Amino acid sequence: MSDAGEIEIFQRWLQSRLAATQHIEDPVERDRRRTHIESAISEAIFFRELSLIHISEPTRRYAI
Numbered sequence: 001m002s003d004a005g006e007i008e009i010f011q012r013w014l015q016s017r018l019a020a021t022q023h024i025e026d027p028v029e030r031d032r033r034r035t036h037i038e039s040a041i042s043e044a045i046f047f048r049e050l051s052l053i054h055i056s057e058p059t060r061r062y063a064i
Contacts, residue, residue: 004052007047007048008048010044011041011044011048014037014040014041014044015041018034018038018041021033021034021037
């Protein structure tokens, strides 16, 4: 699995992109980008949590 530090760096980058959406003038495009980035952040958090579970309990299998 990926290094947890790299996932955190990616998540922080996504959060900076989310903050940058405030500068998008078109409200429809701004909302679309925010939703897209928020979903990506959610998936990054989920992946990081799964990675941590995998590291702490490597013999268990988890359904996604």
